[in-house]
Every structure is written in C-alpha cells, then in structure tokens.
Amino acid sequence: MLEFSKNLSLWVRIGFVGLSALLAVSVFAPFSYSYLSLVAWVPLLVALTGTSVKVATRLGFLHGVCLFGGTMGWLANVFQTMSWAVYPLVLVLAFFSAIFGLGYGIAQTCWKGGWRLAVFGALWWGAVEFIRSELFLLKFSWMTPGLGFEPQFLTSVVGVYGMSVLIILFGMLIICLRKPWFGGAGLVVLLLVSFIPRSVPSEPSLRVLALQAEFATIHRYKELVASCEEDIDVILFPEYAIEVDLERSDRMRQKLMDLAKERDALVIVGARTDLDMGEHYNSAVVLDKNGILGTHHKNHPVHFFNDGKKGEVAEPVMTSLGSIGSPICFDNDYEGVVRRMADAGAEMFLVPSLDAKHWGERQHYMHSELFRHRAAESGRWFLVAAGSGVTQLIDPTGVRVDSLPIMEEGALYARVSRVSGATIYTRIGWVLPWGWIGLSLLALVYCLYQLLKKK
Known part of the structure; x- marks a missing residue:
C-alpha cells in the first residue's frame, strides 16, 4: 500500500480525498452508518502519503471543506438571517484538517513509511482533533472518527478522542507497513469489540x-x-x-x-x-x-x-x-x-x-x-x-x-x-491527549531540524 500511495497522480489523490469525505459524511446523521467510521478516513491517509508538504496541506484542507460542508448545512437554520456565517465556519474547521496535512507532510520528510510515520500520524491526528475540540476558541467536537463510531468498552478507557487515535493508527498501519494485514486486523478487532455485550453495573431503580x-x-x-x-x-x-x-x-x-x-x-x-x-x-x-x-x-x-x-x-x-x-x-x-x-x-x-x-x-x-x-x-x-x-x-x-x-x-x-466508582478514563484516560500533543510536537521539531540540516 505504501508504494501504491507514493505513485498516485494529483487527480487520483483528489479522488481519494473526495471518497474519504463521502464516506465520512455517511457516518453521521441522517445516514448514520457508524461502522463506516473505521474505514472512512483511510482514503484520506492514502491521498496524503507519499506527497509533498504543500500538497498534503492542500489536500487536508480540501477534505475538511468537503466533510464539514457536507455535514454542517443545518447551521443555516441556527443562524437564520445570518446563514452566510456557515461558510467561514466551514473554512475555519477545514483549517484544522489542513494543519493535520501540514504536520503529516513534514513528518514524511523524515520517515518515508514504517511504524514511526504511522504512530506519528495517529498522535498528530489526536493532537489536532483535541485542540480543535477542546482548546480552540471556537471549540467544535463534532464529526470525528471516534464520535462517529459506536461507544464501546474502550471508550471507558481512552475516551472518544482515544477512539479516534486508534482508528487512525490502524488505518495508518495499513498504509505505512509493507504488510497491511496488521492494521486491517486492528480495525477488525475494534469492530468485534463493539459487538461484545457489556453488563450494566446495577438494576435501574x-x-x-x-x-x-x-x-x-x-x-x-x-x-x-x-x-x-x-x-x-x-x-x-x-x-x-x-x-x-x-x-x-x-x-x-x-x-x-x-x-x-x-x-x-x-x-x-x-x-x-x-x-x-x-x-x-x-x-x-x-x-x-x-x-x-x-x-x-x-x-x-x-x-x-x-x-x-x-x-x-x-x-x-x-x-x-x-x-x-x-x-x-x-x-x-x-x-x-x-x-x-x-x-x-x-x-x-x-x-x-x-x-x-x-x-x-x-x-x-x-x-x-x-x-x-x-x-x-x-x-x-x-x-x-x-x-x-x-x-x-x-x-x-x-x-x-x-x-x-x-x-x-x-x-x-x-x-x-x-453507579459508583470511576472508569479508567475518568481517573487517568483524559490525560492521553496532552501526551499526544507533546509527543507529536516534539516529533515535528525533530523533523524540522532534520530538514534544516539537509539544507
């Protein structure tokens, strides 16, 4: 899959971006095909892999415009007489998709593939998603892989942001490793875990x-x-x-x-x-x-x-x-x-x-x-x-x-x-996004340093 991604033309990459956005839109209401969340972002990762920093940034932005433009039309009802405000908001959110593409493009100047690039891609995704959702002035936590997927046991461990990271990680492993079966197996495990019945802690009274x-x-x-x-x-x-x-x-x-x-x-x-x-x-x-x-x-x-x-x-x-x-x-x-x-x-x-x-x-x-x-x-x-x-x-x-x-x-x-007691997420799982931010930023600094050394 890595060699396939590296040899794609620009128009084919744009096609993969469009396919990813179409699948992602289908994850959310009114379609609500939640299990598509496991694969909806894979075509985007294919499109971004093996290209330049500039192209990766632009493709990320295009994906954001298509995804948020295709899911946020209801904001026109919210703003009513100011329905035009939907357009700048879509562009603002698409900016974060571009930031992911930018960081991923920079990382590819250091790592052309392999588990390092895959792990970085997942952590960087988690960092950008968390910043957009929880830290940015116009916080917006909707339309993410973790939110689109069904809540399950792992949600009580890593939270909805952690589910996004796991989905992106296994998608990245499909693309970045020479043997894509490992990443595919990870997505299958996530799917199977979502079907495992969980007991309710106590009888409703x-x-x-x-x-x-x-x-x-x-x-x-x-x-x-x-x-x-x-x-x-x-x-x-x-x-x-x-x-x-x-x-x-x-x-x-x-x-x-x-x-x-x-x-x-x-x-x-x-x-x-x-x-x-x-x-x-x-x-x-x-x-x-x-x-x-x-x-x-x-x-x-x-x-x-x-x-x-x-x-x-x-x-x-x-x-x-x-x-x-x-x-x-x-x-x-x-x-x-x-x-x-x-x-x-x-x-x-x-x-x-x-x-x-x-x-x-x-x-x-x-x-x-x-x-x-x-x-x-x-x-x-x-x-x-x-x-x-x-x-x-x-x-x-x-x-x-x-x-x-x-x-x-x-x-x-x-x-x-x-219900008493605390889930793992309540106790310590919420700390994870701060680690993703720190680690991915350190990795980007390292990649930029290596890039400057080459020049």
Missing part, C-alpha cells in the same frame, strides 16, 4: 420523568407530568424551561416546590440565575418540596448566542436519592464537565437540554450522539430532557435504551440507577 417541550408554560409542563400515572422519584425539565431566576422569583419557586410535594419527587429544571449588569447564568436547579438543593451553571455557553456567562464549577448535587450531575446541553459536547462531575462523585446524570426546533432534525440527531459517548466515558446512566431534540435514556455502556420522537411534546418515563 430510580423512576425519572423527562419532559420534552420547547419554551412551554409551567401549566403545560404540569400537564405532561400529570399524564404520567406512575410513581416518580425525579421530574426532569428541559434547558431554559423556566426563564426566571428561581432564587428571586418566590412565586415560581413555590410552584415547583408544590409540584415536588404533590408527586413526592425531586425537580430538576433548566432556569437562569440573574447577575449584575444584565448578565446571567444558564442554570440547572435541583429542588425538593423544601426548596433549592443545588445549582449547576453551564460551563460551555453556546457560541454566538446570549447563552449566559460561563460557569466555572462542575460538581454534582447531593440529594436524598444520591449524587446527581446535571451538565447542561452544550456542556456534554466536551469531555471535561461530565468527567469532573463523575470524579466528584456523581452517580447519575440527569441533563436539561434544548436543541431548538428550528435547528432541524439533522442537528438533533447529530447532537444526541455526544451524550452516548459521555455516558460510556463516565460509566453512568444518562437521561436527557430536550426541548424538541432527542429526549433519551442511555445506559452506562452508551446504549440508547429509549427515546421520544423529536419535534413533539411528550414525557419519557425511565428508570436509572446510582
């Missing part, structure tokens, strides 16, 4: 009702609760379900306390916490019949929207039913909030979310996958109450157990359980 309605009245939310005749332990509202400060609004707080008393349940509600100078926090408030037990402020407000001031603390709320984490919507697009809550003792995650109706079905389905990976990383039950998106129950292995139809008002009655 807590009864939770998740409400799905976008910016409804408190009367409407109470109607949805009343439609459930079962006993309820927790009532979970969507994000911004109550657009007032419950600390300051005695009337609304009392209504929720009365609901908690009537159903003998906790209430978790998306609300806001008002600050000085017209600012606010986007908040998840936990109440019982006696008042507020605790509040989480959204750590990751949505870019370009008036979504509140950035919260700095990610801790669970201790209740009579256990320690509950309530990261809000966009908090779950990133690994840190859920991980820190799990590390602080969160035994389950009950999540208020939004996904506005006008954002469209494709956005809803794409976003719903991130919660599955957070559940698998942390080894916890997740119940998500979305305004019009995917209200869903996810078990600690990342399997979606139940969900409501999107775009419709309703209530999902579900059972979750308390």
